Amino acid sequence: MHHVIVKRFAMLLMVLYVISILIFAVLVTP
């Protein structure tokens, strides 16, 4: 598999993880 694709995909996942953390934090904060 192309390493460029792997790198881009990993970066996209990182962004999604950050968004998930922010959504989680907003939802559980009273």
Added chain:
Amino acid sequence: MHMTVRGIIFFAIYLFLVTLPLDVALIVNARTGTLANNIAAGAGFLGLTLMATEFLLISRIKAAAQPFGEDALQLFHNIMGVAALVFLLAHPIFMIVTGYPANCWLNPFAGCANQLTISAALALYGLILLIVSSIFRKQLRVRYEVWQIMHGLLAIFILLGAMPHIFTLGRFSNTPLMKAMWTVYAVIVVWVIFWYKIFRPILSWDKSWEVVENRVERGDANTLVLKPVGHEGFSFEPGQYAWIKQGKTPFGIGQHPISFSSDGDVAPGGTVSFTVKKLGDWSGKIVPAIESGEQMWVDGPFGALSADREQGMGYVLIAGGIGITPLYSICQTLAQRGDVRPVLLFYGGRDYESLTFREELDALQGQMNLQVVYVLSDPADDWQGERGFINSDVLKRYLPKQYRRFVYFICGPEPLMDAMEQALPELGIPREKVLSERFGMV
């Protein structure tokens, strides 16, 4: 099952495992703390599950690795390791921002530190050491075998250090559901480590190999020819590799990923060959000294670089240096099968004398529909062939009209791989027709 479907299923499982703690924490929803507190908690959960799933990515579970290729998984493992560090650093930073005493949490020697803060801090420092030693291993001149032990022990130390922290502290983790979930993660990690380090070696205990020849090749390389002892050995897809290890037992460290350099269609009990270039301590000192009769262990075959997976009306092989090894295996296998499809091999090297398998490739040109284009970066003055490095201009000079319907294999050093991964799509070659493997993956 189709590779794409299998890849999607395994990725979905991976994503589920990484994000599950956030979902479970939402269910137990403590609904306390500030936004920064909860960002810290979320970052901690994600960082920890990224760390735990790192073991899965390199566990050599073939069914999971096949759709992606081990080198891609290894790269993904490397990037996710850094991501885990970023999230696990964010965890204490956001806690400290909201008023948690930095000294107590980050200084294991502080008076206010207790067993829980000390184990968490040491785990964090262990993770920093693990990532730094992995990224800068070559610059720090740490031997691969030493690094391999350190890497494994540090990873286990980090997870053990984090365990008391997550099981006893926190508004989310200190609930039965979260504790049950973390226990499942711990079981998965222990199972993967046992599978990788204990069960796999036990399963291969009666499948040792014996060196029948250690042949010196052009270009500072050695070919080890191995025969199976007391078992039938195996066939492999041309282009694949295996982890090989010297010694009396299959346990322990010292495994190296090496491409097969022989015909992939091996008869039962037949030999397989691996060609190793002198690049480091093991390949430069140990391998040349291996003698006939010595015992070896072969774990494989692995790798998605395979001529049997992607069929085209012809093949274009692009090799740099010792990256010729798997591509030479492809040529041999196609020749043995009597395959009449055209094969165009671009082979980059320093000079004509140092081209590994030069004579063998020249001989194969008479046995199959193979054309070899040597591209030399430092040739003799009387060299009539291509000079410099393999690039799109060189490719254009030799590619046949129907080149977009060929399958492309690339194996070589990083600069060649980067150049080709950019050049081939520019020539209109679909990405799915390009298979590559980076031999410097560890």
